[in-house]
Amino acid sequence: MLDLSTVRIAFLGFGNMASAMADGWIRSGAVKPEQLGAASRRQDVLEARTKARGMKAFATCEEAARWADVVVVAVKPHLVEGVVKPIRGILKDRLVLSVAVGRLFDFYESILESGTRHLSTLPNTPVSINEGIVICEARHSMTLDDEAFVEQLFAKLGLAEFADEKMMSAAGTLAGCGPAFAAMFIEALADGAVKHGVPRAAAYSLASQMLAGTAKLQLETGAHPGAMKDAVCSPGGTTIIGVAALERKGFRSAVIDAIDAIETRSR
Numbered sequence: 265m266l267d268l269s270t271v272r273i274a275f276l277g278f279g280n281m282a283s284a285m286a287d288g289w290i291r292s293g294a295v296k297p298e299q300l301g302a303a304s305r306r307q308d309v310l311e312a313r314t315k316a317r318g319m320k321a322f323a324t325c326e327e328a329a330r331w332a333d334v335v336v337v338a339v340k341p342h343l344v345e346g347v348v349k350p351i352r353g354i355l356k357d358r359l360v361l362s363v364a365v366g367r368l369f370d371f372y373e374s375i376l377e378s379g380t381r382h383l384s385t386l387p388n389t390p391v392s393i394n395e396g397i398v399i400c401e402a403r404h405s406m407t408l409d410d411e412a413f414v415e416q417l418f419a420k421l422g423l424a425e426f427a428d429e430k431m432m433s434a435a436g437t438l439a440g441c442g443p444a445f446a447a448m449f450i451e452a453l454a455d456g457a458v459k460h461g462v463p464r465a466a467a468y469s470l471a472s473q474m475l476a477g478t479a480k481l482q483l484e485t486g487a488h489p490g491a492m493k494d495a496v497c498s499p500g501g502t503t504i505i506g507v508a509a510l511e512r513k514g515f516r517s518a519v520i521d522a523i524d525a526i527e528t529r530s531r
């Protein structure tokens with residue numbers, strides 16, 4: 265069975281998502297930087313990013329895959345086939361983890377050699393501080409040992425959830441794209457406060473702590489979000505004035521539309 269203290273993990277593509285995962289594993293202390301390697305398109309950028317983290321840089325995806333036990337496919341979805349197919353012979357004896365949106369089990373079955381152990385996932389950027397989510401496709405070709413190992417590995421990044429194919433896309437959109445929407449909300453709240461005199465830095469930290477605290481309250485109590493809202497809205501008070509303004513602007517519909525737009529996009 266693969267072992268967290270000795271496993272070698274190579275990223276094919278080392279952009280925002282792969283860097284966030286590397287940071288999360290290093291920050292957790294469970295994986296040493298020298299156990300992580302990467303290959304990417306721009307060698308100068310790769311050298312800088314890997315050197316800053318004490319990781320290995322490889323000139324090609326083939327070299328990275330040869331060195332590794334676990335290969336994380338982290339290029340844009342439309343590039344996956346072109347990156348993976350030429351090295352499928354090497355990947356046959358590796359554990360392949362994909363983070364590419366929409367690249368699920370059947371797709372990898374069609375491009376990898378038969379019998380290759382692989383799992384499709386959709387992580388999010390808060391994995392970099394071990395507070396992320398990794399949505400994992402329930403259908404995979406990993407062994408039971410691999411599954412136990414992957415659960416350990418992803419637990420270091422936050423919450424790992426298995427989802428069936430039907431749920432994979434929408435759950436991945438909520439978890440994976442959601443941080444952008446949450447960051448927009450933080451920015452907008454801060455803009456509103458800055459407009460009324462709160463210094464910018466204080467506005468960001470207040471908005472972020474408010475959101476983190478509210479999310480934690482929901483997670484710890486399991487409270488219905490509607491009940492949480494009601495508990496803040498004193499009759500005739502200030503909050504309900506803001507809630508009414510948000511409803512007038514279609515706040516909830518706008519958020520639902522954002523998920524809808526992603527889920528119904530042409531692929």
Ligand SMILES: NC(=O)C1=CN([C@@H]2O[C@H](COP(=O)(O)OP(=O)(O)OC[C@H]3O[C@@H](n4cnc5c(N)ncnc54)[C@H](O)[C@@H]3O)[C@@H](O)[C@H]2O)C=CC1
Binds near residue numbers: 306347
């Ligand atoms: N950014 C995010 O929050 C999330 C991203 N993802 C997935 O992660 C994958 C990467 O996305 P990002 O990191 O955001 O993009 P990015 O553009 O930051 O990173 C892509 C990386 O791939 C490299 N690359 C391009 N062509 C290559 C090639 N032929 N061989 C090797 N490397 C090559 C680039 O140099 C870059 O390092 C995508 O498939 C995306 O769907 C999944 C969940 C969340």
Ligand SMILES: O=C(O)[C@@H]1CCC=N1
Binds near residue numbers: 365440441
């Ligand atoms: O925007 C994207 O395509 C990637 C996938 C999920 C989050 N970011």
